[in-house]
Each structure stands twice: as structure tokens, then as C-alpha cells.
Amino acid sequence: MDGKKITLKDIAQATGLSVNTVSRALKDKEDIAEATRKMIQGVAKEMGYVGNSLAGSLRSGLTRTIAVIVGDVANPHFAIMVKDIEKAARKHNYTIIVLNTEEDNELEERAIYTAIGKNVDGIIICPAQHSPDNIRFIQRNGVPFVLLGRRFEGETDFDYVISDDFNGGYLATRHLLENGHEKILLLNGPSRISSARERLAGYKHALKERGIPVVSKLITENGVLTGDARKTVKDLAAEDAGFTAIFAFNDVFAWEAIYMLRKMGHRVPEDYAVIGFDNIQSRNFFPFSLSSISNSKSKMSRRALDILLNKINNPKSGNRYHETVETRLILRESTRSHA
Amino acid sequence: MDGKKITLKDIAQATGLSVNTVSRALKDKEDIAEATRKMIQGVAKEMGYVGNSLAGSLRSGLTRTIAVIVGDVANPHFAIMVKDIEKAARKHNYTIIVLNTEEDNELEERAIYTAIGKNVDGIIICPAQHSPDNIRFIQRNGVPFVLLGRRFEGETDFDYVISDDFNGGYLATRHLLENGHEKILLLNGPSRISSARERLAGYKHALKERGIPVVSKLITENGVLTGDARKTVKDLAAEDAGFTAIFAFNDVFAWEAIYMLRKMGHRVPEDYAVIGFDNIQSRNFFPFSLSSISNSKSKMSRRALDILLNKINNPKSGNRYHETVETRLILRESTRSHA
């Protein structure tokens, strides 16, 4: 029952034909006797032949595999996008390999190295952004790639699909301002990350538009995988820093913030309004209702894949793809106003 | 800037040495002049050589890649396990490809076919369980595999790592009973799935132990990816089926149940107690505090990988691995009692 892998050679031996007659029969080529073909296909099926795409890939240089490199698949934001990418890729007969960088530069480098070594046809990467060098390395190797969700402002020849983070930051902040909050804690991500910088810019813009001063103490940077956000909220709330609302870099931070505030005996939204980013709840029916900025993860994922496939199929087109997907304000209870 | 892939041949030409000297120098073999090695490694680095593991794989028959096949990576339960597996695999220099079955038989078959075609060294799969045939197909191809989280009772030669679902079902139900609930809605998964059947058995056992009748109307099956759970809760709560507590197949169902109940104007835990399964909140700090059954996802993931690596490295050992990881009751507010 328990067998070894069947090769064309095995089938050739079994049928007394040559390897490549078998090969062509299985690929439904024309120049083969109908009877022979049926016979070979029957034997192949019976023997459980699966084929070895490796061998073909070595020849063609194509693997029909793409690498998806993200910070952490366990983060729902990435999990959703990875799922979307896998689904779209499957439609085009592509398979994905998933690599986590843990937002670390060396792990990112290693992930890229692995991907290239496995001869993936393309790479979709949410860069950790410690520097553009890792991405340049992809480029140097001639492997098509698309950045997902983050970009390098200085590198105009890196293609990307991002969401409109500036606008998202602006919308979230303006919403809180309109509800009467003037001291807004920005629970931001690390400033090396473009989306964090752009959300911050949106935040500042909203404040300036209303003539509200930007308080640097209320602008905090938090590691994405470290639990920093909880500590920040805890410390600032404990010392009574005066804020009445929180704009979080992502929904995970927002959840942590609310978790911590409640643990400290505060109420949301009564004592503190909280808004997140990513709108994870568009897919999950959580018992808790968190206002958030929607960034169309499906659209981003599918678009990134389309662009990548385009680049794979038209290697020399030289088209530049710098795409920004809209962001929208989604109001739920965590920022409900109390007139 | 934008280059082609560098091969050993390129380096050989650049250095005037033979392909195979270059190969050995890069692999730090002994029988090579120290100076030559340094030189070659220098040139390789400068040219950005990455190597083509495909070619090596063709020779060795090993890809250092394993396939992880799950229902849906966007489900946090799977997302967490995929992350854990990737991390553990990385330590052993393995890469993972991720395939979603969407709990569908044909997609599962296709996923397995793809995995085998790509010559993965092994497969970790959470089977959709429409039948054992797909798994038998893996076996027939001689590819090592481990079932994760589900098993086929009749197939003793399928290795698996599962959680103690019977006990989990028992613990959850007993807890609700101890809090005075006698009509407990079981928001279960599809009965083809072993974990659903085993949790049901635990549920029944707890009821019988207390002499509480099993009401078949309160035992419901719900598709894992379909939103059935919401509808079930809505319908049964609307017709006033008399239950006062819910034991959900997983945390996702539990969230949906609470979402729906609240939407209908009910309170949790005051009107309905709800307990889930998977204890997603061991990793995420959600604002909502859901009682759940913990099933040690890390332990399961890591163990599944260890077993798989064992099977890969000792192909003929013939060891059988049937492992059950403990489940524990985690109490939070969604089942808080009101004495």
C-alpha cells in the first residue's frame, strides 16, 4: 500500500513504451494513438502517478510558486490577506509559500534568500523596512515582486499596493475630534514603517486643521509583536496623561488598549473612545464592536497578485505600479458619542 | 541593476574554475585550497549568487519543504498553528507551503495533489474528512504525513496529533451544568469531523452523569465556513427554544453567537452563558472575555512537526504516533455565574 513515487520511467517500463511517449500521452498531445493514450493514462492513474513538477521547473525556470512574506501570519490582518492571496493564486494554478519575518531584518533577509533559492516566480512582501537593501536584493536577482501595505518613498522603482494611510489617519482623528476629543493618544507602530508614518501625518493634519496643538507625549511608537501597546496604555493612563481617546495603529493594538483600560477600571467608550485600523470585524463577528478604518484587504491582496502575475508574464514591460486603495471610516460602539 | 539569476556556471566562468570546484567551495567542503575557497566565496557574494535548490532537490529527492493543508488560514485557530509550524520548521531549515481546502473534498484532493507534485518532504494536514481517500492517496505516494487536530477512527495507520476533544466537551458542559444551566445549546461543527463528534460525546457524557436528558433539538451541526452558526442561534433564540447556555464548537462560533444574541437584545452572560473552544484569547488580548477550552495549539503544532520530521528522517521506522494533547477549562466572563 505504502509506495514510492512513480516516475515516467516506471510507467514506461510497465507499458513497454518509451519515457517520452508516456510523457506526451499524459499531456494529451495530438501525435499519439488514441488507444495508446487511453492505455497509458489508465496505467498512470492506476499506479497513482503524480508527476514531479520540480523536474519541469528546472527546465522551464518556472515553478508556479510565489512567496508571500509577512511579519506574522497569526496577525489577523496578515492571515486574511494570505488567505485571499492563496485563493486568488490557486485560480491561476499558483501555489504560495509563506514566510514570517517577525518584523526582523535578518529573518526578512533569510526569507527572501529562501524564496529566491526555491526559484519562486514572484514575491509579495510586506517589508519590515529596516532598510531597502533586502528589497534591492530581490531586484538584483531579477525576481518580480510587489510590496504589500508598505512602501519606500525614496525607491520609485519598487512596485506597491498600499492603502490610503494618510487619509485613514486623518479620518480616524477627525472623527474623534468631532466627538469632542482634543487629547488623542496615538498608539502608533514603529516609525520606520511607512504606513505608521503616513497615519501619523494624517493624524497631525486633522489636528492642525482644527487648530488643536500636537502633543508629542501623546504620539507613541510601539513594536508590532512585542506587547508595547499594552504597556504604553497602562503607563499613560496610570499617570493620567490627560487623553480621552485613542487612535490605534491597528485593531490588535486597539483590542489591547481596551483590554488594558477595562482592566484598570475604565470604561470604553464612556471614559475613553478607541478607534483601530484594519477593520478586522468586516470578516469576524466579534462580540465587541470596535470602530476602525477599513482598508479593503481583499482588494489589496487581489490587486497585488494581479500586478505580480502581470510582471511575471510581461517581464520586460517595465510598467510601474504604485497603487493606493481607499480607506473608509467604519463607526461602531467603541467611539459612540454621548451627547 | 535588474539582473538574471547567477548560476554556478557563471561563477565558474568568472573565476576560470570548474563548476564543481565552485560548488564544493561554496559548500565548505574540505578538499579545497583555502585561498581558492575564499576567492570563490567572495566572487559569489559579489555576484549575488543564491543557488538553485530546485536542481539540488532533483538530485537528492528532498526539497526541505513541507505542505501545511488547513481549512482556512484566516481562521485564527489555523493561523496560529500555521505560524507555529512555520517558526518550528524554519529552525530546521524547512519552508512551508500553505494550502486551504475550504473544508471541501475536491479542493483538498487538489491541495494534496499539488503538494505531492511539488515533491514536498512531508505533509501536515487538518483533513476535511469527507472520506479517508484523500489521505490514503498521500500514503500511496509514500509521502510522510501527520494529521493535525482531526483523526479517522477506522484508520490506525494514519498518524495524528489531536487535542482531547472528548474531555474538552465534557469540561465545558460540566462547567455550564455546575452553573445551573440544564438546557445547553450545542453549536457544533459538522459531524463528519472527528473533533466535532468527540466534543459531542463529551457533552452527552456530562449530561448523563448528572441525569439531565439529552435534547436532540439542542444539538446542532454548523458549517465551519458558512455562517450557519449565526443563523442557528438566531432561529433557536427567536423561537424561544428554552436554552440558557451555549457550548460552541470553536471561539469563532462563540463570538458569532454572542454577537447575534446581543443584536437580538439579550445579554451575555446574564441571559445566556457562552463557552467556546480553542482559547484564541491566550494570544490575543480581546476586549471581550470569553470562557473557552484551551487546546495547546503550540504544543500540537510543534509536536506534529517533530513527528513529521521523525518520519522524514527515519522512513522505515514504522512507528505509530497517535497523540492526544490535554485540554483545559479556561474561565472568563462569558460564563460568569450570578449567585
Add this chain to the structure above:
DNA sequence: TTGTACGCGTTATCAT
């Protein structure tokens, strides 16, 4: 209609 020969990039073996 079918078979033979060669190449993809790498590595193991054997020769120099």
C-alpha cells in the same frame, strides 16, 4: 506514431 538525444543546475563519484 513512437523513440533518441540533449539540457535545465546541482552534486557525488571518480580521475587527474
Add this chain to the structure above:
DNA sequence: ATGATAACGCGTACAA
């Protein structure tokens, strides 16, 4: 210490 050759499994071009 280094080079030549064969082999992995398949596909393509060409020969029979």
C-alpha cells in the same frame, strides 16, 4: 587540489 562525467525527472526538438 581540481576537473570531468554522470545522474536526478521531465520536456522539446528532431530523427526514425
